[in-house]
Amino acid sequence: MSIYLPIGPQHPVHPEAVQLKLKVEGEEVVDADVDVSFVHRGIEKVLETKTYVQGLFLAERICGICNVAHTTCYAINVERLAGVEVPRRALHLRLVVEELARMHSHMLWLSLLAHVIGFDSLFMLAQRDRELVLDLMEEITGGRVITSYNVIGGVRRNVDAALAQKIISTLDGLRKRVLEYKRLLGEDAILRARTEDVGYLSSSKAVELSAVGPVARASGVPYDVRECDPYLIHDEVPFNVVVYNTCDVWGRAMVRIDEVLESIEMIRYALERLPEGDVRAKVPLLIKPPPGESVARVEAPRGELIHYVRSDGSEKPVRYKVRTPTLANLAALVEMLKTGRKDRPVYVADVPVIFASIDPCICCAARVLLIDEKRGSVKEVGMDEVVRGE
Amino acid sequence: MLEPLLRFVQALAYLLYTLLLALLLEWFDRKLIAKFQNRVGPHYTGPAGILQPLADVLKLLSKESVVPEGTDRLMFTLSPLLAFTIICTATAFVPLLGYRGLVSLEGDVILVLALLTLYLLVIYTAGASSSSRFSLIGATRAALMLLGFEIPLMLSCLSVAASLGSFRISEIAAKAQPRLLGIHALGFLVYLVAAQAELDRQPFDIPEAETEIVSGWLVEYSGWRLAIFRLSKDIELVLLTGLAVALFIGGGPNVPLQGFELAIATPVFLIKQLLVVFILSLIRASFGRLRIDQFIGVGWRALIPASFLYLVIAALVA
Amino acid sequence: MSGIEEPVSEEEVLQRLKEALGEALLDARIAGKRRVFVTVDREHYRTAVVALKEMGFDFLSAVTGVDAGDRFEVIAHVGRRVSVAVKALVPKDDARIASIVDVYPAAFFYEREAWEMLGIHFEGHPKLERTFLPESWPPGVYPLRKEYRQGSERG
């Protein structure tokens, strides 16, 4: 018999809807499958009915957290297709906003992880410090979360010297807070107890399942699109790819924290060498790129984001394919849910922590269908039950 | 003839005081947590938001109380009332007024501890009786947690009672002195940790319906039933902090007060209670949540041995 | 897994693909920095993917399904540094192609998406099932096909 207890995602622990189907034996998860149909908004179909400029605003709303990555990728894709030359100053500013978005996304993730573990003070403090980053993004682009900063051919608003200085000084203040969180992650007993050895993904599996972003880098795979396929001015800006090989949730947390520190340095570097010149190339509103296809790749906060566009010369794309980093990590997620480290099985109460660790960006009503083999009952409970329940 | 009427009025007044104290402590706890999290907390409902708990309770009382089908209606209605009465009777023995409580018996320490355990059993039936299978699991969690902290709670209370030579709370309260805290520090610590677990607060809030994440036995309750459960939870906080003050820190001031008891002893007791709430809130604000298997580990490996050690110390000291 | 062993230069990739596939390569070109586009017919799709795997490409980025009007196209994007796109042409009336899940397990979800959206059947895929569309979606209706009109499945 199947009992439904539909509970809304009362807290966007997992901001998007996915249903994990778990086979459990008592406490331990034996098998898992994923259903991501809740969030399907048919974006790729709608993109085919929009002009390139209209599509920019839709692409921005594929994911609310890493929308800067989507617009950067979309803009690069269309610029490469149409052969548009973007002024260097715009490349610097795009990098600054992209790294700011990475910072706010990682700090949001830290607060969500804290929430899943019930550490609400860390949730509140991480949220408060994230507001500083959102203030900067609002001042530069006009928007807190969705910025609409990238346009085809450059960026919409300029950054003067005073604002650049303000950004650098604000980020210096933020640095101390982030180092504080790094120390906390290293020392807090309960945080470590809930994250170490949880959500194990071996390096070989991370490579085999083509995992991306912090999930891969925490399992020793040094894959970062900014370094492997530099797109903006990443080949000039010195930064190091953050890699840990603890292969667990704790490792992913440390990767994300270190990346925030890296981003602060990258932003300082980009702002201190801001070249002169305008920020936007002249591009016709009804841009008609020549027939052809183009692939653009960007390192979104969650990992490699790839866009593919096919054009037939008209003002609308024939096909616009978007593969989000979360979809790439789904296979890795299913793997993590099934196999814990040899001496430590995956507990049902770990599921939400593991799920949060890939920083999912697919809409989640967080349903878990527990197929309890012993009792043979199928029970649909909210993921957040699982956080506390069995 | 007048005697029973007077007793009744006294009891009613004491109950009213307990309720007010419960709402005050919940407000104090929420304000403290907010301050620890660099927030303001309840602010606009009454001066500094002090009426917020009252507003919450009144709102719940005015809402529909849904009884989902497939629920054991009798138990679903009875358990909140049972929980409330048990907790209130237990609080009657604690000297909330500083120099005395409502009633004082020889051996009421044991009675209060027994009522506390009974209260937990009622919570189990509350979870079991509501239709959602899941709250049954939440309830079994509550029972499972019992193993972890019930023994340390009892041991710490009984050891301090034994060391001070009396099992009557008011007598212990009179004998206990802040300076004694040095000797009974371990007992006080064990008591606080066990109380935090009994109250289902971080890091031990595993079965209970937390504000953000729903689960556990409270999930199906709404309306007046939920209001009564929340109130009994607040009164439980009053009870445990009152007990902590009475047994470990000492009741009212020891100088004879010639009739000013109510004006001096009660505020002093209240301030000491707020102090204990401060400690519990600090614990709640600085920890995440343990998994149930980790909690049982902490309970059996650390809490229970510590309480036995304290028993030995208390016996030697007395 | 220390560094990344895949070949670095576009020319080298193109050269080795030509050796592996010879005239089966209908079109092969370098489409910009770190971009190689290769087109093969349906039969050589798997051989091209396997050749890339042997070259050291261990990362499958995505599998794209395209309804190009008169035919379907399945494109496998492979590679961390150089992004190689292997395009296979699939006739519309017989929309079948070999699955590459055994070569790159990550294709598991990508091929399911292409199947669900365009109806291209991937032979050898362990679990071609509904992934993104709602449960109430009528089978046999593929939204990303050109002839599909919005809401027509509501009938």
Next chain:
Amino acid sequence: MLSRLARWARSRSLWVLLFNTGACNACDLEVLAALNPRFDAERFGVLLKGSPRHADVLLVTGAVTRQVESRLRRIYEQMARPKFVVAVGSCASSGGIYVGSYSVHRGLSEVLPVHAYVPGCPVRPEAVLDALRVLAEKIERGELG
């Protein structure tokens, strides 16, 4: 007199439940931000609750996808009366940027009775608090619930 007291209490203690029906989750972030130390919804007695039984206000974000619709209705039915629904963001208000897609509704009002709309794509945390304040004032004046 009793109903005035009940209205006072209901307007001061709005417990909310957030449900994402297929949004890009930018609105969810901003509702979440309404709880953080800077905006602190708890000042108005607003708490985020997990169970529909405990919640008074259902905050819905996202253009209601067809797949989530049945669950959304079920959650609404589970809430104890008086209950209120707030459409957060232009997706929930009118289908937003996804209008024309085969898998979404043209806004929440196609599915549930809506008591307040929060404009914005994404909404700002202040707008969410403002909507809850407007709702609270309406409840206190007795126009709602």
